Amino acid sequence: MHYVGKELNEECAVFGIWGHSNAAKLTYYGLHSMQHRGQEGAGIAVTDGKHIYDHKGLGLVNDVFDHAKLEELSRGFAAIGHVRYSTQGGNIYANVQPLVFRSQKDSLSIAHNGNLVNAHKLKGELEERGSIFQTTSDTEVVAHLIKRDYADNFIESVKHALSVIKGAYAFCMLTEHQMIAALDPNGLRPLSLGKLGDAWVVASETCAFDLIGATYVRDVNPGEIIVIDNEGMHSDFFTNRTEPAICSMEYIYFSRPDSNIQGINVHAARKSLGRMLAQEAPVDADVVTGVPDSSISAAIGYAEATGIPYELGMIKNRYVGRTFIQPSQELREQGVKMKLSAVRAIVEGKRVVMVDDSIVRGTTSRRIVGMLREAGATEVHVRISSPPITHPCFYGIDTSTSSELIASTHSVEDIRELIGADSLVYLSVEGMKEAIGRNPAMKNCGQCLACFTGKYPTEIYPDTVLPHEKEVLV
Numbered sequence: 230m231h232y233v234g235k236e237l238n239e240e241c242a243v244f245g246i247w248g249h250s251n252a253a254k255l256t257y258y259g260l261h262s263m264q265h266r267g268q269e270g271a272g273i274a275v276t277d278g279k280h281i282y283d284h285k286g287l288g289l290v291n292d293v294f295d296h297a298k299l300e301e302l303s304r305g306f307a308a309i310g311h312v313r314y315s316t317q318g319g320n321i322y323a324n325v326q327p328l329v330f331r332s333q334k335d336s337l338s339i340a341h342n343g344n345l346v347n348a349h350k351l352k353g354e355l356e357e358r359g360s361i362f363q364t365t366s367d368t369e370v371v372a373h374l375i376k377r378d379y380a381d382n383f384i385e386s387v388k389h390a391l392s393v394i395k396g397a398y399a400f401c402m403l404t405e406h407q408m409i410a411a412l413d414p415n416g417l418r419p420l421s422l423g424k425l426g427d428a429w430v431v432a433s434e435t436c437a438f439d440l441i442g443a444t445y446v447r448d449v450n451p452g453e454i455i456v457i458d459n460e461g462m463h464s465d466f467f468t469n470r471t472e473p474a475i476c477s478m479e480y481i482y483f484s485r486p487d488s489n490i491q492g493i494n495v496h497a498a499r500k501s502l503g504r505m506l507a508q509e510a511p512v513d514a515d516v517v518t519g520v521p522d523s524s525i526s527a528a529i530g531y532a533e534a535t536g537i538p539y540e541l542g543m544i545k546n547r548y549v550g551r552t553f554i555q556p557s558q559e560l561r562e563q564g565v566k567m568k569l570s571a572v573r574a575i576v577e578g579k580r581v582v583m584v585d586d587s588i589v590r591g592t593t594s595r596r597i598v599g600m601l602r603e604a605g606a607t608e609v610h611v612r613i614s615s616p617p618i619t620h621p622c623f624y625g626i627d628t629s630t631s632s633e634l635i636a637s638t639h640s641v642e643d644i645r646e647l648i649g650a651d652s653l654v655y656l657s658v659e660g661m662k663e664a665i666g667r668n669p670a671m672k673n674c675g676q677c678l679a680c681f682t683g684k685y686p687t688e689i690y691p692d693t694v695l696p697h698e699k700e701v702l703v
């Protein structure tokens with residue numbers, strides 16, 4: 230899903246399974262299918278009904294787990310897992326999830342996808358009341374909140390903690406006796422519920438269900454808390470103040486094309502975005518090509534709607550390591566060439582429509598346009614299947630600060646010139662909403678549009694921390 234130089238990064242995926250003798254291995258497979266959502270750390274926690282056991286580490290799921298490690302976890306009949314993305318400097322072992330908190334009485338393990346906007350504030354308050362934090366992760370704040378008033382009713386304590394935290398959260402939690410799934414009141418991140426025989430499964434994306442042979446049951450609702458134990462599945466709400474606002478970028482870029490988010494297939498949504506883009510921004514050209522992998526569906530939609538043939542004008546070399554670990558700009562430029570190539574036989578002498586899903590800083594687009602011209606394209610028309618990203622995301626997507634977002638400081642014409650395209654058109658906000666095809670009766674069709682409009686579905690606090698800033702906080 231991610232290719233080199235892509236400037237948007239997802240912040241994680243969660244997975245959970247209750248009531249299966251192969252819980253750890255199935256969690257491993259589930260995490261593997263969602264590896265595109267985070268490549269820097271992975272972990273699994275299991276319970277055998279008496280204790281919680283866990284293993285986690287830095288790197289890909291395959292790097293962290295081997296046969297022996299999974300065997301050690303095989304005593305669990307329930308498991309939760311997590312894959313994690315983090316930015317420069319902050320990729321420390323202590324922050325890899327699931328986080329496990331042990332006490333004499335019992336244990337709690339937490340996997341979190343999203344970003345809390347009041348974590349900094351809550352952390353300050355908790356520290357004043359004596360809490361000591363081991364990580365720079367906002368997830369630890371939730372554990373402290375739960376444990377603080379863990380009176381006699383654990384679930385009530387979880388519900389209270391969920392109502393105090395603000396922002397984006399899809400949680401999977403595990404104790405010795407139950408698994409909990411919960412989603413923030415806006416449902417900013419996806420979270421689905423499935424079944425595998427008698428076992429219950431929870432995952433950030435439905436592609437995880439397909440891989441392990443589970444059946445999709447439904448999506449977790451905004452503001453809902455689902456408790457699964459040996460008695461079965463129980464649903465409740467920790468708030469009635471809900472307003473659906475799922476991240477639009479899940480459809481546009483992050484999720485896997487074979488996943489369905491709230492009944493809409495991601496590939497179908499992207500094709501529809503491409504068709505809408507063709508309606509809004511047609512152009513005379515010879516071939517349409519999409520930037521691999523996430524823009525291919527939109528490019529196919531654009532080609533279908535315009536009748537211009539879709540061609541594989543660019544290919545991705547899948548066996549090159551990620552380039553953001555290479556320090557110098559020069560090496561990063563080399564990295565792009567190593568990872569993406571224009572296909573000369575397709576683009577030479579042709580007027581090319583290059584469909585991409587987004588422009589963040591603009592550097593990647595400039596390189597790709599240059600690559601197509603070097604390969605002989607006579608014209609390069611860039612079509613973006615999302616509106617301009619003008620505002621930072623506080624909900625778990627690393628989009629950088631406003632000043633780094635090219636569309637927050639430059640006009641579309643300026644951006645066209647900077648990336649060296651013959652023409653540049655973005656999809657409109659209205660076109661995007663219509664193309665994705667969610668419920669038009671809901672506010673913004675039930676989507677978060679904040680990075681395009683600056684209107685955030687939650688309160689943003691003066692000390693709200695961006696995902697990549699969080700990592701350097703102590």
Ligand code: SF4
Binds near residue numbers: 622623624625678679
């Ligand atoms: S601000 Fe943008 S990237 Fe962040 S959750 Fe909203 S739509 Fe998604």
